[in-house]
Amino acid sequence: MNRFHVAERALRRAAPHRLLEALCEVLVEQYAVSCVDLYMADYGLSVLQPVSVLPHTDEPISVHNTAPGRAFGSQEPFVEASGQGSRVHLPVTVRGDRLGVLTLSLPEESVSPDVLGELREIAEILGHEVIVAERDTDVYLQARRRSRLTLAAEMQWQLLPGRSCSRREYQIGAQLEPAYAIHGDNFDWSATADRLLLYVTNGMGEGIEASLLTNLGINALRNARRAGISIEDQAALADQAIYAQHRGSLHLSVLLLDFDLDSGRVRVVDAGSPRMMRMSAKGGVETVDLDAQLPLGMFEETDYVAQEFSVEPGDRLLFVSDGVYEVASPLGERYGEKALARAMTATRLLPAAEVPRAVLRELTVHRGRPMPDDDALVVCLDWYGR
Numbered sequence: 001m002n003r004f005h006v007a008e009r010a011l012r013r014a015a016p017h018r019l020l021e022a023l024c025e026v027l028v029e030q031y032a033v034s035c036v037d038l039y040m041a042d043y044g045l046s047v048l049q050p051v052s053v054l055p056h057t058d059e060p061i062s063v064h065n066t067a068p069g070r071a072f073g074s075q076e077p078f079v080e081a082s083g084q085g086s087r088v089h090l091p092v093t094v095r096g097d098r099l100g101v102l103t104l105s106l107p108e109e110s111v112s113p114d115v116l117g118e119l120r121e122i123a124e125i126l127g128h129e130v131i132v133a134e135r136d137t138d139v140y141l142q143a144r145r146r147s148r149l150t151l152a153a154e155m156q157w158q159l160l161p162g163r164s165c166s167r168r169e170y171q172i173g174a175q176l177e178p179a180y181a182i183h184g185d186n187f188d189w190s191a192t193a194d195r196l197l198l199y200v201t202n203g204m205g206e207g208i209e210a211s212l213l214t215n216l217g218i219n220a221l222r223n224a225r226r227a228g229i230s231i232e233d234q235a236a237l238a239d240q241a242i243y244a245q246h247r248g249s250l251h252l253s254v255l256l257l258d259f260d261l262d263s264g265r266v267r268v269v270d271a272g273s274p275r276m277m278r279m280s281a282k283g284g285v286e287t288v289d290l291d292a293q294l295p296l297g298m299f300e301e302t303d304y305v306a307q308e309f310s311v312e313p314g315d316r317l318l319f320v321s322d323g324v325y326e327v328a329s330p331l332g333e334r335y336g337e338k339a340l341a342r343a344m345t346a347t348r349l350l351p352a353a354e355v356p357r358a359v360l361r362e363l364t365v366h367r368g369r370p371m372p373d374d375d376a377l378v379v380c381l382d383w384y385g386r
Contacts, residue, residue: 003030004118008125016133020051023126027104031115034085035105038126039068040143041098043157044179045357048072048101051143060146068101073354077116086111090123092130096166098353099127150181152211157182159218161189164353169261169386170196173353174379177323177360178372184210184252185321185375188218190225194261197225200274200379202253202321204295209250217242217252217296231256235269235296235304242297251295255319259311264385267306271296273322274377277340281314283348285341288317313385318344318355323374330368339366355380 007026014022020038027033039048039061047060048068063069071078071089075098080087088111090102102123106115130140149157156176165172172189176182184203189196199221203210220238229237235256242252253272260266270290279285288309294302311317320340327335340359347358356378364370 004121006030007122011122011125011129014129016135016137017139019126019129019133023122027122031104031106031119032110033104033106035103037103038092038100039103040100040140041072042144042146042179043149043153044146044177045163045175047146049143049146051140068103072098072101075351077120079111079116081108088116088119090120092123092127094124094127094131096164096171096353097162098164099130102126145180147180150207152184152207153180153182155208155211155215156184156186159186159188159215161187165189165191166353167191169384170259171352171382171384172198172379173351173356174377175356175360177376182375183207184214185323185377186214186218187319187377187379188222190222191261196257196259196261197231198257198259198379198381200255200257200319200321200377202273202323202377203375204250204252213242213246213250213252216245217254221254221256230306231258231267231269232304232306235271236302239271239294239296239298239302239304240300243300246297248298248300251297253295258306259383262386264311264313264383265308266311267308269293269304269306271304275320275325275337275340277318277320277337277344278311279316279318279344279348281312283345285344287337311383311385313383315383316344316348316352316355317381317383318359319377319379319381320359321375321377323372323376324359324363324378326374327363327367327372327376329366333366335363335366352380352382 010022010026024036038051049060050058052058067080068089075091078089086106086108088104092100092102174187183206186201188199203214220241224234224237255274256269258267271293272295276288343359343362347355359378
């Protein structure tokens with residue numbers, strides 16, 4: 001058995017909370033590694049938190065202007081050479097969902113392209129095992145947080161599918177702010193061999209009430225989706241579930257999209273306030289105008305109608321909640337569609353996973369203060385097609 005398979009086997013056999021220890025033992029023996037560190041990206045995607053003795057971790061590392069941050073941002077191995085050996089920083093990513101960075105110390109003569117290729121695959125396997133292990137231990141979830149989450153934020157983060165996703169037909173990146181105190185904004189996606197379904201949710205209210213409303217709405221949509229029905233019927237069933245619970249006193253704004261991966265045809269139901277903008281491969285930015293329909297749960301037995309449009313290879317779609325486009329500057333100027341168009345142009349060279357964070361940084365500058373008054377949600381989808 002070669003050393004790569006020894007490492008893979010050790011990870012698969014390790015207890016959920018001992019993944020790093022099991023990996024360290026193999027890497028020391030098989031690759032002459034002298035030090036192993038795993039860093040998890042925090043919920044705000046601003047720092048990399050070390051997985052160490054919990055609940056107290058060592059000092060976090062910024063994702064900006066640091067060697068591990070460079071590997072995280074570029075999603076490529078980064079090697080630091082020194083007189084005492086090399087520090088190798090490897091992205092820990094699962095199907096485009098960027099979890100963190102694995103950092104190893106090796107003798108300089110041991111770092112070759114073949115070794116880097118093996119270590120990169122080991123880091124990817126570690127990512128898969130972390131995802132599975134999170135069902136049975138809180139070690140890695142605790143390492144993702146710089147500070148305590150509010151209960152509402154805890155509920156919302158547990159509802160999400162991930163923060164990014166990648167297939168040959170598309171890439172998705174998404175981010176919520178304020179990361180540690182979000183209320184009701186949310187996103188969800190699911191893909192099959194031929195389709196991608198994406199939901200962008202603009203929550204109503206604050207705190208637990210908002211989180212419970214979003215949980216009800218998203219799970220009602222998932223229940224309908226898993227029954228194999230169309231997005232307009234998914235919206236109708238979720239609408240009935242929310243109305244039955246709240247009798248119209250609370251409602252949920254959702255944008256539902258169903259992408260055909262072969263043709264690029266998109267069926268969409270606009271049930272509320274999330275906005276969608278498109279930038280073509282040539283750089284032109286436009287608002288995708290849709291017929292607004294009633295938010296879910298506002299009235300009993302609302303009928304929803306799907307519209308259609310097409311995406312072309314090279315298109316970028318940006319989805320935002322009202323906590324983005326309604327934000328006012330200190331002078332009262334609304335962020336709005338012009339600012340969003342400028343932000344899309346300014347971030348056109350960034351990968352989809354990096355765009356939401358960049359837009360939210362620009363939004364903070366516009367707002368003139370660090371803490372927002374409302375949830376801010378940004379979802380970016382790059383379309384490559386088939």
